[in-house]
Amino acid sequence: MKATVNTQDLQKKFSFLQHAVSSRAQLPILLNILLEVSGKTLVLRGTDLEIGIETTVVIHGEEEGGITVPAKPFTELIATIPDETLTLQTQENSLHVVTKRTKSVFQTTPKDEFPRLYLEKGELVATLPVSLFQEDLSCVVFAASTDTTRINLSGVLLKPQERGFLLVATDGYRLSLKRSPVSYGTGKSGEKEAAAMKNQIDTTLLIPARVFREVLSLRGGSGDLSIFVTKEQNQVIFTMGDTLVVGRLIDASFPGYEKILPTDIASTITFDREEMLKAVKMCSIFARDAANIIKFSLRKDKIIVSSQAASLGENTVVVEAKLEGEENEIAFNARYVLDILVNVTKDEVYLEMTGPLNPGVFKIQGDSSFLHLIMPIRVQG
C-alpha cells in the first residue's frame, strides 16, 4: 500500500482510536492498529475484542493494501512529525513513514491476523443529532456499574417507548433515567428517519456503558449519529461521520427499575445546583474518613448539609432552598451526590424523598424527562 496523508488529519484520529486499543492486551495483535488504503481513504481500526473503533482519513491514495503496526509507537511517532504531509508505504514486511527530512521504518504484522470488527453493519434502527443524544446520554451513563462481574448492571438500557425511548443505568446504589423524544426538533434526520426509528427500535437493548462512553467522546457535535443493530450477532454499531464504534449487546436481564421509583413523596426541596455542588464538595472533605457519608437536613427554607469524622471533626454548610412538605433527614454517599450534580447541566434541581430509608430522587426543575435515584445510607440519630 502507498498513500500520502495530511499529518494533522491523521494525528486528530489517533486520540480517539486509542480508546479501543488496550495497552495491556495479552494477544500481541491487539496492541496493533490496522491501516488500510482503499480508494481515496485510509481506514484505521483498533479493537480490544470488546469494542472496536474504525475511522477514516481522506488521502491521495496511490496503491491499495493494508498492514498492521504497533499502535503506541506509531501514534507517538505521528504526533511528533512537524511536516504538513507524510507518506506511508509498505515494502515487503515493513511500513515506511516518510517526510521530507525523516524516514521511519516499522516492523508490521499482516492484516489478516487482525480481527474483523464486523461483518455487516446491520439494520439501521435510529438516526439522531449527536449533540442532543450526547446530552441525554451524559446524565445517564455515569450511573452504570464499572464492575464487569455484574454484567447486567454494566450496561445502559435503551427501551423503546410510545414517543421516543428511555435510557436507564444503575449500579445497584443509584439509578439514572432519561426519556428521549423520538424527533429532536428539526434535525437533518427529519420526519422520515424519525418514523423509521419508531418502527425499528422495537425491542429493548442493553448496551455496554463502555460503548456509550466512547459515543460520548465523539467530537464534532453537529452531525447525525446512526445506530445499527444485528440481533443475531449480538452487535451494535454507532456511526458518526467517518467514525464507527462497534460493541456487543448484553444478554442479561436488567433489574426491574419501575417498581423502585418512589410514588408517595413526603418532601420536595428545590435548590441551586452550583451552590449544592460547593456544599457537597466541602462536606466530602470531612466525609472522606467516615465512609463518605454526608447528611442532608431538609428545613423550611434551607438544606443543612453536614458531615463528620470521628478523628477529624465536622462540617456544616447551609444551602438556601425551598421546601414543600415535611422537614426530613437523609444521608447519602457524597460521591454519588457529586456525580449527579456534576453530570446534569441545568441549574435548578430538586430532591424528592419519602423517608430517610427510602431512595432520594433528584430531578431537574421543568424537565420531567429525567430523574436520578440514590439509595440513602442508614445513620444513627
Place this chain on the structure above:
Amino acid sequence: MQNDHLTAIWQAVLQDLHATVSKANFITLFQTTVLISFDDGIATVSAPSMMIIDLLQKRFSPAIQASLEKHLGSQVSLLFVPKTPRAQAIHKQGPLFAQEEPAKPLIGHLPRVRPDYTFQNFAVSGSNKLAFVSAQSIVANMGHVYNPFFIYGPVGVGKTHLMHAIANEEYQKAPEKKIIYLTSEEFTNEVVDAIRTNDTARMKKKFRSSQLLMIDDIQFIEGKEKVQEELFHTFNILIDNGAQICLSSDRPPQEIKRLEARLSSRFAGGLTVDIGKPDLELKTAILGIKAQKYNAILPNDVALFLAEQVEDTRSLEGLLLRVITLAATGNEDITLDLAKRAIGQVAKEGREHVHADDVIKSVCDFYRIKSTQLKGPKRDASLVKARQVCMYLLKRDLEMTYADIGNILGGRDHTTVMHGVEKMENLVENKAHVFEDIQGITMLLRG
C-alpha cells in the same frame, strides 16, 4: 444432549487446546467460549463478540474441530455464534433493588432509649428465658406484681436490651406516661448537680413524679451516700405511688458493696432475676437477628461457626460485622470459607508478636504523654489512668507477671499492678469509653 455433558466435553476440548495454543490466545479467546449445543453433527460454540469469533475461525477452527471430533467420536462441523453467557447473579443487584419491607412509620422514641431494642428482636433461650418472661409480665402489670424488677448478669448478655424493650413496649402502650430511663451515673450527676445548684426540689419532683423509673448499672452507686439516700426516698415514694421501678446490675443486690442495708433489702424486695452467659444456640440465634439488621444473608453453618468463636454478644456483633464487610468488599456471598478467612485475619492480628515497649509507646501516644511521665512517680488522675491501662494491656496481651509489669513501669509494687489490672478489667467490661480507649490503643499497636 444434556447441558452437563456439553460442559464436560467442552472442558475436555479446552484442555486439549490449552496444551497447544499460547497462553495469551487461550485467555483472550477461549476462556469465554461455551459449547451450547450439538445436534445433527453441528457443534455450536458461543463467544462474546464477532471479533473474537473472527479470530477463532481464522486460526483455530481446525484444532477445535479435531479436538471435538476426538471427544464426540463423530464428524463435526463447527458453528460459532456471538453470545454472552447469561448472567445468573440476579441477587447481586445491589441494595436499591433489595426487597425491602416498607419502613415502619417512626413515632419518635424515648430519650436515651434505643428504639431498635424491642422484645420482638430479643433472642430467647434457656439462659435468659426467665428474665424475658418476667420483663414481659412487668409491662403487662406495671407497678403491681414485681416491684422493683432487678436484672443482673455479666456484660453483653442483654440486660440493657431488656430494659430498653420494657421502656419501648410501655411507651407504645401508653405514650402519655412519664417514663424515665437513665444510667446510675446520670442519676448521680443529677443528684450532684441539684445539690450544687441548690435546687433539689426540682430534681426530687422530676424523679418522684415518674410512673416508670429505670436505672441501668445500679452497682455504680456503691459508696455514694448522698445518692443512695436520695434514691432511697425516691424509691419509697414511687413504690407508694404504684410506679414501676426497674434496675439492672452486674451482680445481685446483696453483693453490691458499700450499699446501705435498707437499700439493698429494698432492691431485693421485688423480683430478682439473673441472665447467664448465652449458650451456643442463643448466640447463633442472636447472629441471625443481627444479620437481619444489616440486611445480610447468613447461612446456618456460618452462624454456628461464628457463635463458637466468642463468648459475649458484643464481640459477636463485631465479628459478624467483619464478615459482612469482607463479603461486601469482595462482592461475595457469606460462606463458611469467607467466615474462616475473616476469623483468620482476627487470629493473625492477635498473634502478631508485640513487645512491652510497643505497648508503652502506644499508650503514651494515645494519651499524649511522655513515657517518662508514665513511669514516673506523679499520680495525676490522667497519668494514673494511662498507667493502669498500660498495666492491663501488658497483662492481657503479653501475659507478663505483676512483678515484671511493676518493674517495667518504674519499679512499682506488684500489688499496685494487681489493683490497676483488676480495676481496668472491671471498667473495660462496664464503661464504654474505657473500652473504646483500649480499642483505640490496640489499633495503634497493630498499626
